Amino acid sequence: MSSFSGHAGPGKAAFLAGSKVGRDSLLEIRSPEFARPVPPRTPETPEVVQAFISRHRSFFILLVVLVGQLVLLSVEITRDRNLPLAKRWAVSAMAPFERSLRGLVDATGGTWEALRDLSHAEEQKHELGARLAADEAHIRDLSEAAAENQRLRSLLDFKTQAPYATVAAEVIGSSPGEGSNTVLIDKGADAGLAADLAVVTPDGVAGKLVAVYPHTAQVLLITDPAAGAGGLIEKSRSQGVLKGAGRGRCRLDYVMNEDDVSMGDVVLTSGLDRIFPKGLPLGRVVKAADGNIYKDIEVTPAVELDRLEEVLVVTSKPAALEEAKTRN
Amino acid sequence: MPAPSERPINVYRVHPLTIWITAFLALVLQTFLPVVLPLARLIDLPLLVVIYFSVMRRSKVFGTLLGTVLGLAEDALSHGFLGIFGIANALVGYFGAWASVQFDLEQFLGRLALTAALVLFHSLALTGLRHVLMASPPSFQPLDLASLVLLNSALALVLFQVLDRFRRPA
Secondary structure (H helix, E strand, C coil): CCCCCCCCCHHHHHHHHCCCCCHHHHHHHHCCCCCCCCCCCCCHHHHHHHHHHHHCHHHHHHHHHHHHHHHHHHHHHHHCCCCHHHHHHHHHHHHHHHHHHHHHHHHHHHHHHHHHHHHHHHHHHHHHHHHHHHHHHHHHHHHHHHHHHHHHHHHHHHHHHCCCCEEEEEEEEECCCCCCCEEEECCCHHHCCCCCCEEEECCEEEEEEEEECCCCEEEEECCCCCCEEEEEECCCCCEEEEEEEECCEEEEECCECCCCCCCCCEEEECCCCCCCCCCCEEEEEEEEECCCCECEEEEEECCCHHHCCEEEEECCCCHHHHHHHHHC | CCCCCCCCCCCEECCHHHHHHHHHHHHHHHHHHHHHCHHHHHCCHHHHHHHHHHHHHCCHHHHHHHHHHHHHHHHHHCCCCCCHHHHHHHHHHHHHHHHHHHCCCCCHHHHHHHHHHHHHHHHHHHHHHHHHHHCCCCCCCHHHHHHHHHHHHHHHHHHHHHHHCCCEEC
16 A cells, blocks of 8 residues: 655655655655656556455455444444334334234243143043042041040940959950951960950950950851850849840740830840940840740840951859859 | 465355344344244344355455444434444454455354354444444443353354355355
């Protein structure tokens, strides 16, 4: 590039001295290297410049772009305000697309939300179902515990009030078969039990021990045909013998036709069998008819024998019996 | 790596419409995504578009102009002065195109490194411009800067793979 910048030197002094000179002379005079002859302008010079610019075109474009933006920025900054028009155009151009995208996302999000809720609801349903089942089981357990508590409480009351010694036992099994009339309890010889001891509940007589093992014992229920107990009609005081009749029923034998027996009468133990203490409920008369000599009486047990869970085994004989034994 | 003069350079072309549609979509998404996804504030989609096309076209003029246009559009959509993003993106476009001639950027690692470097440069350029022109205090948070570079580079890998499908050898 030729130097057109002003240098305060001999050249300028000569120029200022003022003789009319041509363009070439002026160039010569204004050149910083005054003494050196300036090469005459050749047709190649613009081409070299052009080639240089062309070679660095991209850089010049970058420069122009940067300078242009810097000018723009400086204008904005010095005036301290944005160009609202450009911004308004840009925002207006984008707004419809953004609104559409928003709508799309909302719709997709809504559908997704609904699907997720549905899936969540399904999970919740399963979870609640499982929780309900667990709660129901818990309630059943609690009810069971409450019922057991109630039974044990009445058993304890009965045990406390009974005028004889007893051992509490739990029914742990029954004999197989539909007409099962024996049950197994969890106490045996090691608890001081022996055969022919009465087995009772707060409701009444359940049966008697027929077999005693070290840790368990077998109870013959009063409904078994082989079972028997001295019975007494509570109201008329008529005595008889209660025998098992199978299928959950008993018979009261040897009650005279003349005796006053009616349905619903309570049958108690008479104590004469020397097994069951006197005065315990045996059952209730459900059928009473005259026979040849003796009445035909059917009794339903006082104890729900098919739902036995806890029982008391009477380990001491009634005092009256003990006295009678002593007298004999 | 062979010298640029010895290395064969693949030049690709895409339909101009593809470029402008991509650029426009990048702008729309750039303004919309942060609304629904706060993490998207760290993403600069127009910048990635500038990097991709300037590298692919290997033209410094094109890179400069595309960077300027997209940068000015970003400026117009932001609350700042017009020109900040314009200058930074123009520089990125220019240097991206320059690097595409100098280095082999067809490889995964080359692309990743260049993208990371340009994103970092862009961020520094923005900070510098704001500091110099608007006297805003320079705020260098290394962790934020690293997150910015990593996130944008990771996104670029996916975006570039997608955009590669639209290019054809020139």
